[in-house]
Amino acid sequence: MDCALAKIDAAVDQLDWAMRLFLDHAAFVPAISLAGAAEDIIGETLGDQSTFAFLKVKLCADFNLSEKVA
DSSP, X not given: OOHHHHHHHHHHHHHHHHHHHHHHHOOHHHHHHHHHHXXXXXXXXXXXXXXXXXXXXXXXXXXXXXXXXX
């Protein structure tokens, strides 16, 4: 199996679980952590314009969380 494909599969799995934790269990901090791990794999080139960076700011604002926790 191609190493890049394996990494993408891992990122997809992390995002899937992040969404499940967020939507089904309201487990916001672990959901953000998993989404961040996925972003590290597939979003490095996007920098501050990445979806994760936007999502982290929005979730922290919406749920009154410190960005240090995320």
